[in-house]
Amino acid sequence: MFTLVLFQVAAQFIIGQTGNRPKQEKLLNGLKVLMWNDPKADKVRVTLRIHSGSAFDPQGKEGVMKMLSENLFPNEAAREFFIEDLNGSLDVQTTYDYIQINASAKPESFLTMMETIATAVANPQIDKETTAKLRAALLARIYGLESDPGYVADRAAAARLFGTFPYGRPILGTTGSLLKIEFADLLDARQRFLTADNATVAISGNFDRSLALKALRRYFGGWLKSDRKVPSTFRQPEEPLTAVLELPSPSPGTAEVRYAFRGVSREDKDFAASLVFTQIFENRLKNRLPSGQFSNIFVHNESHTLPGIVTAGYTSSGVIDIKKNEPGGLFRKSLSDPISDAEITAAKTAVLSSRSGNDPVTLWLDAHTYQTANIDPDSATPDDVSFADVRAYAERVLKLPAVTVILSSVPKTN
Numbered sequence: 001m002f003t004l005v006l007f008q009v010a011a012q013f014i015i016g017q018t019g020n021r022p023k024q025e026k027l028l029n030g031l032k033v034l035m036w037n038d039p040k041a042d043k044v045r046v047t048l049r050i051h052s053g054s055a056f057d058p059q060g061k062e063g064v065m066k067m068l069s070e071n072l073f074p075n076e077a078a079r080e081f082f083i084e085d086l087n088g089s090l091d092v093q094t095t096y097d098y099i100q101i102n103a104s105a106k107p108e109s110f111l112t113m114m115e116t117i118a119t120a121v122a123n124p125q126i127d128k129e130t131t132a133k134l135r136a137a138l139l140a141r142i143y144g145l146e147s148d149p150g151y152v153a154d155r156a157a158a159a160r161l162f163g164t165f166p167y168g169r170p171i172l173g174t175t176g177s178l179l180k181i182e183f184a185d186l187l188d189a190r191q192r193f194l195t196a197d198n199a200t201v202a203i204s205g206n207f208d209r210s211l212a213l214k215a216l217r218r219y220f221g222g223w224l225k226s227d228r229k230v231p232s233t234f235r236q237p238e239e240p241l242t243a244v245l246e247l248p249s250p251s252p253g254t255a256e257v258r259y260a261f262r263g264v265s266r267e268d269k270d271f272a273a274s275l276v277f278t279q280i281f282e283n284r285l286k287n288r289l290p291s292g293q294f295s296n297i298f299v300h301n302e303s304h305t306l307p308g309i310v311t312a313g314y315t316s317s318g319v320i321d322i323k324k325n326e327p328g329g330l331f332r333k334s335l336s337d338p339i340s341d342a343e344i345t346a347a348k349t350a351v352l353s354s355r356s357g358n359d360p361v362t363l364w365l366d367a368h369t370y371q372t373a374n375i376d377p378d379s380a381t382p383d384d385v386s387f388a389d390v391r392a393y394a395e396r397v398l399k400l401p402a403v404t405v406i407l408s409s410v411p412k413t414n
Contacts, residue, residue, distance in 0.1 A: 022202070022364060023209060025216070029225045030197025033216060034364050036204040043088060043104045044205035047361050048117060050099040051200070051369045052193040055166035055305070061181050063138060063173020068189045069099040070134045072120045086113055094171055097305050098369050107206045111215055118219035121194060131183040139178055149249045150296070150315070153256035153407045157311055160245055160403040161260050165237035167302075167309060195226040200368045202361045240403050249407040255316045259331040261402040263301055263308040266370035272385045273393040274301060275355075277339075278310055279347035280390075284334040289314060305370060310397075336398055344387050 025033040054065045069092050073079055082090035088105035101121070105113040145151040155170055162168025173181070201220070203212055249255060264274050282299035289297055296315040302308040312331055366372065 022360070025213065027196065027216060027221060029221065029223055030195075031216070031220055031223065032200040032368060033213075034200065034202040034361070035209055035212060036202075036360065037207060037209055038205055041205040042106075044107050044110045044113070044203065044207045045104045045361075046101070046113060046117060047103075047202040047204075047365065048101040048121065049200050049202075049365050049369065050121075050194060051097070051198050053095045053097045053099055054169075054171040055096045056189075056193065057166070057169065057173070058185070059164055059169075060177060061173075061185060062169045062177040063171075064181055064185050064189050065099065065193070066094045066172055067131070067134050067138065067178075067181060068124075068186050068194065069094045070138070071124055071126055071130060071186060072099075072101065074125075074130050074134060078120075081116070082113070085109070088113065096167060096171065100365075104205070110207050110212075114212075114215045115219050118223065121199070122196075122220065122223035124190060124194070126183055126186045126190060128183050131181070131186060135178050135181065138172060139175060142172055142175055142178070145172070147250045149251045149254050149256045149407050150313075152247070152250060153258045153313065153405055154311065156245065156247055156407070157258035157260040157313075157403055157405045158309060160405060161240045161262065161309060162237045163240070165235075167304065167306070168237065192226070196220065196223040197225040200365055202365060204361055240401055242401050242403060244404045244406060246406050246408065253317060254407075256313065256405075256407040257316065258311060258313040258405040259402060260309055260311040260405075261397065261400045263303055263310045265305060265307050266303045266366070267372055268303075268307070270389070270393045270396065271303060273389040274303070274310070275351045276344065276347045276385060276390050277393050277397070279350050280339060280343045281310075281312065281334055283343065283347065283350075284337070285312060285314070285331075288330065288334065293317075331402070331404075335394070339391055339394060341387060344390055347390075348385075 022034040022036050025035070027033065052065070054062070057064045072092055073090060079090045082088050082103060082105065086105035086109040088103065088109070091102040093100050093102070101117060103113055103117060158170075159168045201216070264271050268274075278299050278301040282297070285299065286297050294314045294316050296313070298314070299310065299312045301310050
């Protein structure tokens, strides 16, 4: 039987290239440490991940975790310091599942980088003035996104599918929710989630391991651990409305179509099969939608700690008449047509290619965030994905309710 080992094959490929596995440590405060040493590298990279993200935003105050992440390095001066003084880089990202700091520096600036990051996470300066500035910056960003038909369509599809469930609410928040957030909300989020035992730090590149351990204990040792655990359990969302949702497009002459259904979690037994099947789904859509009329054709499979979302969509400059051409019918047919062996083989190749591009830091951090099996090929048990697995997942998908969203500048047809 032709099988595919998704994560383990990708991990073996990457580990084979790097030639080593991370040295793992754990500080007394619970901070987990991963280290890859490469004396030939011209930089040293530090990636610190907090294993809680926007899924924990209080309802009605969406954007709290995003604002907390922005508060770690709240101004351009802090970011320019990494570029100009450390000859490196700094980026902070927020997802539904985590907040992550990505930083780099020249080897001789390693200790300065470590101290700067430790100060930011262990003792962030949260006050009214900074909170107001962060809110204003996010509001300006949201105002811009609200004129982007693609963003509006994506958010409408997620909200239609999940309602008030965390994945139905925007990571950046809304204009209404951001105005409700006070600095006390950020203080509460910091106390609950920004703790040493809820984080993993990965160090890779040109550095001395013994020096790194001393620096970790010195700079991160005083970072407090949590006095309580916050489980990632939420009330499951209600069944979505499946009638086509029509909305006005913020950009005249541009239409967006979205078709979405609930996906699987990262630890679901069908996760690997879902990656292969959604690749087949995307290949079919691209073959069936004429490139002259449609663009930005995609299928995104977003899996999280809890079940995520599979979103398919495209952009059209023409008028979409749902009475004559129901967009959902095209998506449904692309999902329900029998799957050939050739489609599965092509999709597996594409998935493996995309997964092998992940670096070992991301793979190991994901294993910590999603509490998946160890990616170490000497200890992990491969989860083979067969042709039957993919077809079984396809049957599972067909039983799920799906939502269709259309953004058009043309008034709704009665």
